[in-house]
Amino acid sequence: MPKKEPSFFEQVFEVVKLIPYGRVTSYGAIANYLGSKGSSRMVGWAMNASHTSKEYIPAHRVVNRIGLLTGKHHFTDPKLMEKLLKSEGIKVKKDAVINFKKVFWDPNIEL
DNA sequence: CGATTGACGTACG
DNA sequence: TCGTACGCCAATC
Numbered sequence: 001m002p003k004k005e006p007s008f009f010e011q012v013f014e015v016v017k018l019i020p021y022g023r024v025t026s027y028g029a030i031a032n033y034l035g036s037k038g039s040s041r042m043v044g045w046a047m048n049a050s051h052t053s054k055e056y057i058p059a060h061r062v063v064n065r066i067g068l069l070t071g072k073h074h075f076t077d078p079k080l081m082e083k084l085l086k087s088e089g090i091k092v093k094k095d096a097v098i099n100f101k102k103v104f105w106d107p108n109i110e111l
Numbered sequence: 112c113g114a115t116t117g118a119c120g121t122a123c124g
Numbered sequence: 125t126c127g128t129a130c131g132c133c134a135a136t137c
Contacts, residue, residue: 008134027119031132039132040119047118049135064119071118115137123129 008034012046013053015107019061022089023105024097026065033107047071060084067100 015030027043036042043062050057051074060081064070072081072095082092091098 028121031119036133038120039134041117041131042119042133042135044118045116045134050118059118062118069118074118113137116135117133119132121129121131124127 008036008042009046009049009053012043013050013055013057016047016050016057016059016062017055018107018111019058019105020110022103024061024063024067024085024090024100024103025105025107026063026067028065029104029106029108030062033111044071048074058084061088063097063100067097067104069095069097 011034012030015033016025019025027040028037030043031037031040034043047057047059047062050059059071060075062071069081069085069092072078075081082095085092085097090103097103
């Protein structure tokens with residue numbers, strides 16, 4: 001009975017999948033885009049559920065507001081997150097995104 | 112159905 | 125400037 005309804009997660013997934021190559025965004029930005037600004041924790045929850053999602057969610061492009069890779073430990077391999085980001089031209093140093101402000105992608109503005 | 116959790120963010124001391 | 129406390133809201137146990 002594949003009766004799935006549009007849940008909070010799907011909205012987060014959609015936005016995350018819309019993140020362009022070589023760009024990153026923050027949990028708060030997504031939460032704000034969904035209208036629930038302040039509920040940044042929900043975005044984190046959604047990402048956790050992304051593992052169960054049928055579609056691939058580039059969660060490595062989502063970091064916290066300071067550009068810190070707080071969610072790297074939730075990946076199959078912690079170093080995978082940095083590797084993917086570096087692979088997209090994003091420099092990562094000590095679990096932090098370099099030039100975060102420059103590569104930051106805000107759905108509220110871009111969309 | 113109530114309590115707990117959670118990959119954040121902001122406020123306050 | 126740094127550390128701690130609280131709020132957000134939905135999902136899971």
